[in-house]
Amino acid sequence: MKLYEFQAKEVFNEAGIPIPKSRLIQSIDELSIALETVGLPCVLKSQVLSGGRGKRGLIQVVKTKEEAHQEAKKLFTHEANIKSLLVEEAIDIDQEVYISITVEPEAAKALLIASSEGGIDIETLAVEQPEKIVKYPIDIRDGLQNFQATEVAYGFNFKPDITKQMIKILLKLYTVFKQYDAELVEINPLFITKQGLVVAGDGKIMIDDNSAFRQTRYAQDLSDYRTEAEYEANRAGIPFIQFDGDIGLMCAGAGLTTTVYDLINYEGGTVANYLEFGGPNYKKALEAMEICLKVPSKVILIVTFGTIARADVMAEGIVDAIKRLKPDRPIVTCIRGTNEARAVEILKSAGLEPLFDTEEAVRKAVALSKEAK
Amino acid sequence: MKLYEFQAKEVFNEAGIPIPKSRLIQSIDELSIALETVGLPCVLKSQVLSGGRGKRGLIQVVKTKEEAHQEAKKLFTHEANIKSLLVEEAIDIDQEVYISITVEPEAAKALLIASSEGGIDIETLAVEQPEKIVKYPIDIRDGLQNFQATEVAYGFNFKPDITKQMIKILLKLYTVFKQYDAELVEINPLFITKQGLVVAGDGKIMIDDNSAFRQTRYAQDLSDYRTEAEYEANRAGIPFIQFDGDIGLMCAGAGLTTTVYDLINYEGGTVANYLEFGGPNYKKALEAMEICLKVPSKVILIVTFGTIARADVMAEGIVDAIKRLKPDRPIVTCIRGTNEARAVEILKSAGLEPLFDTEEAVRKAVALSKEAK
């Protein structure tokens, strides 16, 4: 689970990592008070979970009250469905630094990544001048130790005062990583101000979903779903992504789904949505199909090869869902695995033509999607 | 630093280790309310830091209000200088268990010690039937793990319900050990009640003095000092113990002090007090001698062999202290170490006869102490 910038900064602030003066507003009415607190010039930062906000125009520097109102109005009515803005003081930036802590799966360690050349071009730097990026493995039993943060910080060759601030921030960033069961904590850019202070310019925290049971502070935020179908799927606990193609996919397993996605593309078709209909969701045929039918697709393709997710149970669910929902588009099934013979009987008795070969099923779905055009 | 039983139980309670219903009282006036809360019969437990309370009559079981008042009055006027009583419900004991966690210096681990035969005879058991005591080393990086507590608890062959309570208590006891930088956490006895509950009958927590800077909750309690001299020494940060012999000792270093103590005994003398006049205290000659003079001794013997604690600085301090305090008893000095030639000059110029050999100094002090009788 990814936190919003304002949430990440809230966490940073509590941990003792300096953040700019700021105020979160949910409507244009709150802007004036925010400006009084924060001062001018300031930055209006749209709170959305997707990246590349700067390039998409979702971050605006404003110098006057009028400009602030004008830009805030634009952002609140932006198609990106922006629910809140972080109004933040404008910082006199001397330098932008990159720091993050993530997981290194091979070594089974945490990995501190740092570069004195932070900012939006960090990924380019990683490719072109990887030597400018420090990668420092951390044993999670002891955590990031003071001497390690010291080694990293002095490596930047900042002035002593900046270095001391940097050491503290690195140590605190690790405590956040640990305390929040994070997949990633990232500050990019970390500003060094002209006044000689080190301040988090942005903040990204991704909490491990498997640790949700012990990370209850920030529940999954639903305001960022783009469509009703995505929202419904999330409520039902069903992984779902919406695209703008023709074939609605109900598949089991991320690997098989991705493969079917590839096969559809190879055959010249397009995907309308991805829906996880396997694992713990294999008994949720009704909800799954209901969500699929909300997406404007031309055909629904169901591909499974289940083990614990029994084929017969899935087939029964599908048949039941068809009876209840009376879908307005053709359905192609390719349901295999445990008890597949029984599944075939069930599907046939409901008038469907069960297929057994994934490629064949994909070809049929693509053909149907083209016919419907 | 050792906590009182009531403090240890406070810590246990917060950590989730069950304790008996109880109320702390500081005077006899509070007894009635305590009895109402706790009920009868109950136990009056004197809160003193020294051990062997049961054998010294400092713990009394009472059945009636009258008996309670009678015994409480006795305890509050007891020579042991009891400042408070823990009034605790009487428990229907089925079995007494021993558990503790301490440090194993050789292996560099924590050590969980447990026996299903707890109570006051645990030390005898340790000598006579050591196989009845489990010693379980714990890696402090991971702490006591659930499976380890499970192994220890099932080793007792209790009923499953008791075992489950035991596992939780072991895990919580470890969190106390860790959280309080403890040298020792001990529950003896740990009661198994006739009702099938596991409850801490007593509690001992010893906090590492070197961790005092991060263990600030319980400051050293001064009410337990027996004499004004001990209290003053503690205020001055000077290690001090009072005995009832004739020679007041101002020594540097625990090892040397203990050795001088031995030598005095070998020579037929007795020690009036031990005072640490070395290490960080080597400049505190005035305070040290002031404390020594409060103890009824016949002679003061000063033995040092200092390195950083410079001999000349100590000699100067002694001479200054003598001038100011005008001691009423003879002083024998044996001050060696860094700059000892200068120290000799200083002492001689003040009319003292500096000695260089510890045994000679001890013999002289013993002789003086006998003359004075």
Added chain:
Amino acid sequence: MSIFIDKSTKVLVQGITGKEGAFWTKHMIDLGTDVVCGVTPGKAGQHVEDRPVYNTVKEAIIHHEVDASMLFVPPRLTKDAVFEALASGIKKIVTIADGIPLHDMIRIRQAAKDYKALVVGGNTSGVISPEEAMMGSFPHWIERVYKKGNIGVMTRSGSLTNEVTAMIVEKGYGVSTLIGVGGDPVPGTRFAEMLPYYEADEETKAVVIIGELGGTMEEEVAEAINKGVFTKPLVAFLGGRTAPKGQKMGHAGAIITGGKGSVEDKITALTKAGALVAKRPRAVGELLEELNVPK
């Protein structure tokens, strides 16, 4: 033949009395697995499929020789159960738990390294050597997938494994040992770590890996081939060639891999190392034939 487990491997089951544990223990035994005993705290004295149950692993290994432990333990308790098995000296551990906290998995893998043990999982069906033995939750009854043979299979996926393996079997091949390393970001055991075992196994004539977007496990396989650690034919199938790119892991993910880690990069690395990469599941079997891997 097979690696990791065969008929002679003595398996202990942690969490044997649970619903899932008892169900799959029966199936493991049906397939020939030598399940010797089980552990569930508080259930000592009970039996599951005639196998005795103990309170702790420590107790169990007093009475039984044990080579491997199979965990049917909830994700939150998995770290503790793995540590218990490791502390008892067990060197092969399989956990199928789906939802093990990430930071727990880091500790599990780190501990496995310290103990020089293999922990396979979580988020997997486990390990199966068809007609020999199984540790996990494989539906060995699906004949067109779980057929004995001479192809080693390693996979990060669930259903996709059935899809691909079915294509191998369709061509007349079978499986020596199938290892599901699992779909978690930090699996206990990685592809490249199992290659030396497949290399040493006389009956395994080729290995198929079923990979995914993200991470560097496939690149590590390419490296192992480059280093000569693995010299047998290797065919890879990777889903996600046309998948829309998500930027899930912020900049850090891209930085770690130096901007690599995409399916294209994996394909390049594997191809350079001399492995074949199948575009469709069906092609896996076809490529094995092209390589003249005997059936």
Added chain:
Amino acid sequence: MSIFIDKSTKVLVQGITGKEGAFWTKHMIDLGTDVVCGVTPGKAGQHVEDRPVYNTVKEAIIHHEVDASMLFVPPRLTKDAVFEALASGIKKIVTIADGIPLHDMIRIRQAAKDYKALVVGGNTSGVISPEEAMMGSFPHWIERVYKKGNIGVMTRSGSLTNEVTAMIVEKGYGVSTLIGVGGDPVPGTRFAEMLPYYEADEETKAVVIIGELGGTMEEEVAEAINKGVFTKPLVAFLGGRTAPKGQKMGHAGAIITGGKGSVEDKITALTKAGALVAKRPRAVGELLEELNVPK
């Protein structure tokens, strides 16, 4: 000759620019110690006694070969400084800090074991090989204690060491290497662990240990003699024979040692192993003579 340190040992000083660090660095050099460089974060570029200062140990070892690290670091920061030295591959570390938290010391000793390193201290004056080298805060200028010779000395005490060693020197002996293991309940290095080095050192003809009440370090020495790990003459001095008994460690202390650990028990163990135990400091020198240890 000497063990642990001699003229050729290249020593790094952590905390070299501090008051204590600079003071003792001068004395270490005066005694012949090969101090090659120092570390204090933020002071890179400075010099102490002409030795260059670096921000980190990692940086220092790029420019210097280092055999040992001497710490003049406050007790609260000692764990971090020891870990820094260990992480840089330094295998001999001495810390004189008085007041290192107990749980920190457990980790320090555990880490030292993991790294197969020796950490001497805290709460000690360190290690000295008279006329060769010194790591710590020994007043080598006190001639009647710090005289070169062939007696190895190990001690848990401070001032008592001067007292006892003076008695050794009074009899015409001198010291090969004096190691203060320190007075903390968990010292980084224990008596018995240093015995093999004294055993191997040709010039050391006998070892004197200066022990105390409590703990089991003296019993471990007896065991080492029993096992033949140490075969040279050994004389022990133990203070506290007549000391009033405190029950500081509750029941646990008594349980761990099975009711033992008193000075009498230590004397019994050492005597049984063939060591001699001196009753008074003066007797230490006398016993060495009785044992015909050459001067």
